[in-house]
Amino acid sequence: MSAVRIVHVGPLTERFNQRLLQGRDVVQLWQQADALGYLAEHGAQFEVLVTSARFGCSAALLECLPNLRAICSFGVGYDAIAVEVARQRGIAISTTPDVLNDCVADLAMGLVIDTARQLPAADRFVREGRWLAGHYPLTRKVSGKRLGIVGLGRIGKDIARRAEGFAMPVRYHNRRADPSSDYGYEADLLALARWADFLVLACPGGAATHHLIDAAVLEALGPQGILINISRGSVVDQPALVAALLAGTLGGAGLDVFEAEPRVPEALFSLPNVVLLPHVGSGTEETRLQMEELVLANLQAFIDNGELLTPL
Template identity: 70%
Template sequence: MGARNILQVGPVTERFNTRLTQDYQAERLWTQVDREAFLSQHGADVEVLVTSIRFGCDATLLERLPNLRAICNFGVGYDSVDVGAAKQRGIQVSNTPDVLNDCVADLALGLIIDTARRLSEADRFVRRGAWPQGNFPLARRVTGKRVGIVGLGRIGKDVAKRCAGFDMQIRYHNRKPDPHSPYGYEAELTALARWADFLVLTCPGGAQTRHLIDAPVLEALGPQGLLINVARGSVVDEVALVAALQNGTLGGAGLDVFEDEPRVPAALLTLDNVVLLPHIASGTEETRLQMEELVFSNLDAFLADGQVLTAV
């Protein structure tokens, strides 16, 4: 192990990886020829683990790191980290909140516009030379429509702010109402879906929200409704989603996340009423740099004072 006993589970960006190795003497778990042998030899030396939503840190890995004191996670989502097990052992866990809110909210609005106005489908229409044979079918208006937001946290509020700029009516569903929110609260998720033209998911992932969007919710959203997911793939029952799209009980979907990334259900690839993105909501140069800097700020704070800055 390096002098500072830091282990990186998997790669982030080349810039981030290089800095972590050069400035912090971190070891790279993903480059080890024999991962198990490495953990057997060095697992007890690791005090800080650096990971991301893609690689996480499950209970099995935690068991191999008996002296771990902190987990610094690259990303606002941390459902791939066993936070419960970590906290039982007194291990601090940090993430990178707020710095990606704007870009995720921007992408959510982009998916609303894309799915309603059928932009990606229209692009394919032009590229395959279909325009000379006839005009592209009509799409649907965005301005003035009704948007239901599932999870009115930081990102959800930024989505609402953007939707308000399009004169959209806004309601939301949380586990409990936000007393400071100016928007209408729906305690029943199916009622929100039945009311909405767009159902936008900005809630956390994890066991509590797994398959929160199931067949009854999709049916309530209806054949004119559009589902937008910039949260986590696990929030949606993908089998039910595919069925609803195929049988026409759901109007369409804009998806940036999937249950088994990077694998996308083959059936979705054949549907024109679905926009598919490779989990790029935070994927801008500016935001990713801010996320990297926040990971290093958490790491520096822990190494200096024994406390991370943005604990989950």
């Protein structure tokens, strides 16, 4: 048995939940009637916290864990974790980078194609028997179109490489240029939006990118432009996006993330040029298993030698 006490904030798969319990001293916090009340009484006992990008770890939670030494999180997003508070206290944080890059990049390209060619709407057209009355309207070509990427990190680069297979010119916007990249850098986000046929968001969430994609960016992308978001819902000013789509001043949107998940604006449900997914970027059996394995490997490495394999 591990001598390290672990608090598990929120459930993942039942497989992971059970594997985490094996040979370890774990308290499943979601099973407590009053989570903060429980931690107020017992929080000093815990040295490691296991969480996910969904559940995070708030400053209030950290305050109840005075002896916490590490946070092991499932996912690459860390905007729901009070990172600065943790760093000030010397608490190490790990995420699960790289193992989900392929699936998220695949999904981004899938949304590009699905939204431009209106595949879900065309599928409904057939299922509802409307093909008998006439042909489906013409849609938009993908190959050769210009792809702008906001956030050329690990996932952004994998999206760019996939776009090359569609003969798409690629440019990107970061806080600064990436010297290792040969793709065109655009320091001005509005300029990138004006240039792009598709604008793909692959940047982190959090305060620094909150509503980065606002009405001005959507206007620059224009009535022929398509927005793809596989990052975080908070990156987009959602009311401005809905307004632009309803007014026809934006050509379309493929969205895997939303500001108040799982709540999605109902105004988008009937639009054929909008594809809506339930935050499934990494949602394949293979990738989720690899993510679980990496959380457990980080946890065990910390228990064994006090170091994380993939620190933030």
